[in-house]
Amino acid sequence: MKGEVLHKPVLAERLISLLNLSRFAHSKLRGKLIDATFGLGGYERLMTELNLDILGIEIDPKTIKEAEKVVSGFRRSRLSFRIVQGNFRDIKDIAKKENFEEVDAIIFDLGVSSFQLDSPSYGISFRYPESPLDMRLEREISEIKASDLLNTLSESQLTSLFAVVLNENLSKRIARLVTETRKKKSFEKVKDLLELVDKLGLKKGKLHPATKVFLALRMAVNSELENLKSALPDSFSLLKKGGRLSVISFHSGEDKIVKEFFESLRDRGFGNLLTKKPIAPFEDEILANPRSRSARLRVIEKYD
Ligand SMILES: C[S@@+](CC[C@H](N)C(=O)[O-])C[C@H]1O[C@@H](n2cnc3c(N)ncnc32)[C@H](O)[C@@H]1O
Structure with missing residues (x-):
């Protein structure tokens, strides 16, 4: 499938296992998952045997166009999709509008995808010297470019x-x-x-x-740290009891925000930290996908 070439999902097996999604493989029960950084649906490609309703949020219109092609390839799977263009900063409003609350799991896979890094038009990568120094993911809304x-x-x-x-x-x-x-x-x-x-x-x-x-x-x-700070509490509030919130970050500033938020939930008795320390990729994943090098995964479960 094309998306496979365009972006390799990071820490995928351990993420899916920590979200405890395999329980939706054999039951008639359908689970609800929000993928707040849908990209090209890399994780969903590994979930096609699961009974899941998925709300995908993606900020970038160009990525959404590609994602729609990827999703059409899942027609025969047990997954059902709604993909919404939006900023995960507004996750609560988006979920409410889509009538998609009380969810089993939420995924944040922060930053940008290989598809974006490898496309000259974003001006994100230093490998394309002639590109405009733009870097906006949300071009229709945000006017301020990197330049x-x-x-x-x-x-x-x-x-x-x-x-x-x-x-x-x-x-x-x-x-x-x-x-x-x-x-x-x-x-x-x-x-x-x-x-x-x-x-x-x-x-x-x-x-x-x-x-x-x-x-x-x-x-x-792209106000990346600010978006994350405001999205985390809203995301936690969208989980049903026993639901799990996961974040993969790629930079220590992001990981610090996630760590402090998750620890404050634990300390106030709202959640169970499933990752005492952040999970990092094994050497073989880094060799196969050097962009996974700095990935760190944290997961918290909302108490029953
Ligand atoms: C690391 S990629 C995720 C890749 C995805 N897991 C996959 O396998 O294709 C991050 C994605 O999140 C999107 N994104 C970044 N900031 C966002 C935001 N504030 N709201 C929604 N999507 C965002 C990016 O455009 C990008 O497609």
């Missing part, structure tokens, strides 16, 4: 933006260089930011030196 942030934020705002991912000193250096550079020429294309990263003279490690600079900017353009 706009670089061209207009103050030096101290830029420092804070980069410090979400990079250390304070490096963030300050980048912010200073951005403000100096834009006096001569504004940021328009991916290559403009790549040239700036070159000037930093960072050592080449396992990661390309531009990786974290681009990540910080993408997270800011």
Whole structure:
């Protein structure tokens, strides 16, 4: 199936097992699952034997078009789908509108997909120097592109933006260089930011030196941490008793938000932490799919 080539789902077997979804394989009972970051339905490809009603939420219209093709390939499975274009920040309203509450499980697989990283038009990846420096996933609603942030934020705002991912000193250096550079020429294309990263003279490690600079900017353009913070409590409230909320994060800032929220639920006696420590991919998964390297999975169960 095409989606298989476009995005390999991360930590899939352990996610499906921790969500306890196999109980819907043999019973007449149908389960309800919200996939809040539907992408190309990578996890659902592994669930075709399950009796599940699925509400998929996906922010990106281009991805939705691809996802619809993927879903049409599931026609003969036991899955039934509703795919909604929207921001998971609005998960409660979306679920209410779709009459899809009291659910058994919710999945968040954060960030962007390989399909998006490998498409030049998003301007997310430093591998496409001629792409506009855009990075928006929600283009119809959001007007502020990555280049706009670089061209207009103050030096101290830029420092804070980069410090979400990079250390304070490096963030300050980048912010200073951005403000100096834009006096001569504004940021328009991916290559403009790549040239700036070159000037930093960072050592080449396992990661390309531009990786974290681009990540910080993408997270800011799409308000990724803010969306996550507001979606988690609403998601927990959508679970039925015994329902499970799962999050796969790819960055320590995201994982910290999830960890603190889940621990506060446990401490207040609302939920049972099923992952005392976050689950990371095994070496063989990282070898087969290097993008899984930084994935961390946490799952909490709502108490009966
Ligand atoms: C890592 S990919 C998920 C891939 C998916 N699990 C699969 O196997 O195809 C993350 C997806 O979430 C979407 N996304 C990111 N932020 C979102 C948000 N705030 N609301 C809804 N979808 C979002 C992205 O557009 C992307 O398609």
